[in-house]
Amino acid sequence: MSDDIRLNNQLCFPLYALSRQITGFYRPLLEQLGVTYPQYLVMMVLWEMESTSVKQLGQMLWLDSGTLTPLLKRMEASGLIARERSLEDERSVIVSITDKGRLLEREAEKIPTHIKCRLKMSDYEIITLRDHLKKILETTLESE
Amino acid sequence: MSDDIRLNNQLCFPLYALSRQITGFYRPLLEQLGVTYPQYLVMMVLWEMESTSVKQLGQMLWLDSGTLTPLLKRMEASGLIARERSLEDERSVIVSITDKGRLLEREAEKIPTHIKCRLKMSDYEIITLRDHLKKILETTLESE
DNA sequence: CCAATTTTAATTGTGCACAATTATTTTACA
């Protein structure tokens, strides 16, 4: 019998565990800002882009409307974003940042440093691993 | 303003995305066995150990009783495991594999090969990355 | 021995993920 079936020999398990572990590092920091990790991802997009569509957001974060719609409604309720149907295409919903959302960027500034500190990895190691993971993502996406 | 706040410069995002991507590769394969990915993790433990406690399971998978209790109840309902209070320590719940659970191992045998195929990575690359992630997990755990 | 503390699961409540379906709008094209 192959050892491939053993928990400790799998790639996916440490990936899954580390992903949860690191989002756990974010949690207390993000809690102070009143957002969750997936909501923080949306904010990062909007801090760069000011506004985007649900579809684009889904493509960037690889999340579907089943996840995004309720998440964005919660963010709208907390005043960080606005949602409105596009005038050019009524199927599309435009998500845009509010003043409150823009202000949050200042408060979030120190988060990356805090996380880096928890990771106990050199900048080089972080960048190398990040780019490796991104490369695997791109490669596996092609085959879908 | 630091670029650390940009989505594409973060380590956690590709980690989070790749973890979901790969569990997505497992989904159709595991669906045929009637289990989810977290349930498959439990089965992998039981294929090795035959029986264990909820506490031990939680330590191995880094999941708490809030996640495990309902998950194990669903697995009990589908006949893969049994749950019973320990006689020595009534606080503890023993989770053990059933005949049906043991039979599932045969059906799961080809899964690792399928996943490897989807990953498009060499054995060396998989092992190296897996061990790297495990090392980061251990290191970050120490600091909790 | 007994009360205080600790350990272990279960429960409760919130928020993702994601498959499948539905509803609406837009596009293509005969």
Next chain:
DNA sequence: TGTAAAATAATTGTGCACAATTAAAATTGG
């Protein structure tokens, strides 16, 4: 132009994750 097909969100339903609380059993210290 009018209708079939495609695109876009929303909805519905299931199953994790995880914090916080509760309940019961075991351990410890006096």
